[in-house]
Amino acid sequence: MKSLPLRKQIEEIVNLTDEEFAFVLEHFQQRIFKKHQIVIHEGDYAKYEFFVLKGLMKVSRLYSNGKEHILKFGIENWWVTDFEAFHRKTKSTLMVSCLEDTDTLAIDLENKEKLSRELPKMQSFFLTKTTDRYIALQKRILCFLSSNANDRYHNLLTIYPGLIQRVPKAMIASYLGVTRETLSRLTKADT
Structure with missing residues (x-):
C-alpha cells in the first residue's frame, strides 16, 4: 500500500x-x-504540504540574474512545500518543482489543522x-557559516544518500553554494 511510508514515519513518533x-x-x-513539473510557482499560494512517497523534488529560488539557489531537496519520506507561504497563507517566495516523476500525499492547511x-x-x-x-535548517545555516566546501559536500552526502547520482552536478553545486569546478x-x- 502506497501510504505505508507515511504510517511508518508517523509511528516513529506516535x-x-x-x-x-x-x-x-x-x-x-x-x-x-x-519530471520537470513546477508544483508551486513563486508568487502562487502554497496550498499543500507534500509527503514524498517516490521521486524527487527541489525547493529553490530563482533570481532575476538567472541564478538559482536550491534550499532543499525532497527525497522519499520528506515533507516539501514553501513552509512560510503554506502556514501563513501568503504568496510563495520559493519554487517547488520535480526532478523526477514524483508520487506524493498532499495535505492542505485546513485538513492539517482539523486533523x-x-x-x-x-x-x-x-x-x-x-x-x-527547524533543527535541520539551523544545522544547514551553521554548516554554511563555519564549514568549508568539502565539509558541506560530505554533509550533503550524509543527509541525502544517493542524491549525487540523481541530480545534475549544477544543482548540487547550487545547493552547496559552490561553482561546478569546485564541486568537480x-x-x-572523494574517489
Missing part, C-alpha cells in the same frame, strides 16, 4: 490504530507529478516534524 490511520489518510490526497484538533496524536507528530525541520574537485578527491 502510535496509531488502524482506524486512526484510516482517519489520517482521509485528510490527504494523492498527487502525482511529472491536529480531532486527533491530538497528529498534533504531536506535526510539532515534532516542524521541530526536526570535491567529487574527484
